[in-house]
Amino acid sequence: MKRTLLAAAAAILAVTGVADAQTYPWKPTKPVTVVVPWGAGGSTDQVVRLLAKEIEGALGQTVVIVNQPGASGSIGTKSVLEGAKDGYTWASGAAKDAGTYAVTGLLNTKLDDWHLFLGVINASVISVNAATPYKTLDDLVKAMKAKPNGVTVATAGINSSGGAALGAFSQAAGVQARQVTYDGGNPAVIAVAGxxxxxxxxxxxxxxxxxxxxxxxxxxxxxxxxxxxxxxxxIPTVSSQLPAFKATDNYFGIFVPKGVPAEVVKTLEMIWADKIANSEALKKYATSRGAIVAPVFGDAAKAAVMPAVQEFAWGMWDRKEGKVNPETVGIPRP
Structure with a gap:
């Protein structure tokens, strides 16, 4: 009798599991590809691989990560934007990038071209090689003022989070640094450490x-x-030491191009509301790596990222780094 009851319970659980999986309107019949437009090991690569595992568990289908770096993330993003809209290929990165590629002239796209599914807020940190004489932010600012373009700062490119932070910092501090770019945040960090x-x-x-x-x-x-x-x-804030600097939140996650089947978007919305919002793996990652858990999608995601998009877009334009007036691509001045 006990074995019979256990078998019956197992059968019920199995049926329930199948029913749960079938609540998603989209059932992919082949692996899904997420293009990370940066090198392996960087911020986007880290969080997307974690999100992919959660999505795999929910869909019961493999999610393949493809690193396609180049041109400050625009090459990989372009491949998704111009690819098939069958729902099986997604982009990723910082939402700020997707919202400002048009201003940099790297890619003709805007936030409205994408369904945003964001997982964390990441913050840039201004750090120096431990062997340098710069003990405080003020030390670094003084050195940059004394040697315009003499202090080398590694970033993943002008449109990367590091590039955006350096531009805003330089403008607020009234300094000039020599930006040295790499194909991803991880190589840039290794360059400084070395x-x-x-x-x-x-x-x-x-x-x-x-x-x-x-x-x-x-x-x-x-x-x-x-x-x-x-x-x-x-680690203290830049604005606590440099009042002219205005901080905004930088959201990271997955971007699904508009035009994909509606059931793909609906399925991801359900996964975000259920699995991603309650992900223990995401919480653990954020605690150990210095990120903030921030699962958000849809209109709420667009509203959340717009302050960073506005600050970066107009900051570039005012510094004469942008190639297209932000207002002409629908980005109002903050």
Whole structure:
């Protein structure tokens, strides 16, 4: 009798599991590809691989990550934008990038071209090689003023989070630094840790291990609040030391191009509301890497990212780094 009851219970659970899986309107019949437009190991690569695992578990289908770096993320993003709209190929990155590619002239796209499914807020940190003489942010600012374009700062490109942070910082501080670009945040951070460059403004999640190993010295974080990083301690905000700097939140996640079947979008909305919003793996990642869990999608996602899009777009335009007036592509001045 006991074996019979156990068998019956197992059957009920199996049927329930199938029913749960079938509640999603989209049932992919082949692997889904997510293009990461940056090199392996960077901030986008890290969070997208984590999100992919959660999506795989929900859909029961493989999610393949393809790294396609180049041109500040625009090459990989373009391949998805111009590809088939069958729902099986998605883009990823910082939503700020998708919203400002048109301003940089790298890619003719805007936020309205995408369904945004975001997972975390990442903050850039301005750090220096531990062997440099810069102990504080003020030390670095003084050096940059004394040697215009003399201090080398590694980033993943002008449209990357590090590039955006450096541009905003330089404008607020009234300094000029020499930006050295790499194909991703991870290579940029390694370059600083190895002494190839002096500083970086890449994301905390990309710098975390080098900061914990004391290879890099954090000076300040580009966020609205001080950053508590496990094994490092509190990193003060840039704005607490440089009042002219205005911080905004930088959201990362997956972008599905408009035009895909409606059931694909609906399925991802359900997964985000259920699985991603309650993901323990995402919470653990954020705690250890210095990120903030922020699962959001749809209109709420667009509203959340617009402040960063506006600040970066108009900051570039005012610094004469942008090629297209933000207002002409639907980005109002903040």
């Amino acid at each position: 002494g190839e460059t002096e500083a970086t403004t890449q994301l905390a999640v990309e710098q975390a291990e080098m900061l914990r190993a004391k290879r890099l010295r954090p000076l300040a974080v580009f966020s609205t609040k001080a950053l508590q990083l496990e094994g490092v301690g509190e």
